Amino acid sequence: MDKSNGYEDIAARFIQSRTKTIGTSSVQLWARTLPPKATVLDLGCGTGLPVSEVLMNEGLEVYGIDASPTLAQAFHLNFPHSPVACEAVEESLFFDRQFDAIIAWGLLFVLTVDSQQIVIRKVAKALPSGGKFLFTSPSQAVSWKDALTACNSTSLGAQKYKALLSASGLRLLEEFDDEGGNHYFSAIKI
16 A cells, blocks of 8 residues: 555656645744744655745754655755654654644645544644644545545545544644635644
């Protein structure tokens, strides 16, 4: 089974096509709510551009996880002083430690329903009280074929995500959309 959800097969094309602007202002605003020098885990970090780069530019210490060897290697080349693990997020050993914040931009919905639930529970365990979690996924419950990988993608929808967050000890702070139409869920560990 492809733990990268099809991204290893299209890694070169993904690297060339990844926009460096959509979502950066939203990530930057979120980063500014975190403590100075906070440690942030970037789930599905890809090359680190633009999300990890925005976080680092805000003075945060970023760790990355990506299941695509090509994308994890690109992250390492872009940010040689930031730890990166090439592994499936639902199996990552990074969850054995704590982070001040965790972000999953463009990742959660490419995972299976079961894996999304596992990841949300692991995120909650890896955050201290007051730790923050930001992720993107459509607000409506919907499934589709990913435009790049042709793999299945599934948003559980706002109601289900709220229930999963709450059951895991996280409280939803807000939902919002960025200039590209990406929907965000911002939560905090209770």
